[in-house]
Amino acid sequence: MGKKTIVLGVIGADCHAVGNKILDYSLTAAGYDVVNIGVLSPQEDFINAAIETDAAVIMVSSLYGHGEIDCRGMREKCDEAGLKGIKLYVGGNIVVGKQDFQEVKQRFLKMGFDRVYPPGTTVETALKDLREDLGFAEVIGA
Template identity: 80%
Template sequence: MKTIVLGVIGADCHAVGNKILDYALTEAGYNVVNIGVLSPQEDFINAAVETSADAILVSSLYGHGEIDCRGLREKCDEAGLKGIKLYVGGNIVVGKQNWEDVHKRFIEMGFDRVYGPGTSTEIAIRDLREDIGQ
């Protein structure tokens, strides 16, 4: 069974979407390690190392995801998680910005998948199956 670390990064305390993702991913057959809300990058990395996770899913709804996620890929690499799949989604930037620009910035930061607000859980599950299997 593939293991996914799931959580809400930074000073964000939005828990509902996190719970929905946890349920949907568990139902889809994944072992979900949910670190909850208000999680620093180190908590994602430590959980991924401890559980030999296949992917890290970062959620952010309060608009500061870009700041909170900066450097995560490099820290993963340093912790021995080189090549782990990194997903990010939600309301990840402040204000109305061109989605193509936002997407490009997160890809450049080392994220494999970047999802905007309102993306369905089915899309994330489809991508996970494509990227890491089941």
């Protein structure tokens, strides 16, 4: 089985790069092919990168609180672009203000995201979910 590709980036006008780099390093070390589109990325950049690389997952990060606005319509755009089965993950500080995370999660699931992570989620949690969703064993520690 070949490596699964993940498109990773920080959506919208968000320039928080440190967590993005940590995810890139951790996912790569776990055996995934990571295409990191960086920060300040519109939905179209994620989608175009996923098309070009035949990605299995788009992983969206947002820390400045406007992720809900930035992510609206992304599932529909993926479907229109021929990415109907792609997994969509989102995490970070994805809404403005202190809101109940379970309510936030439900809104993102209704928007078509497969996995929704609150601030402080460990990389190990995402790796476990990736293995579950993609059926891919880690290279490190395998």
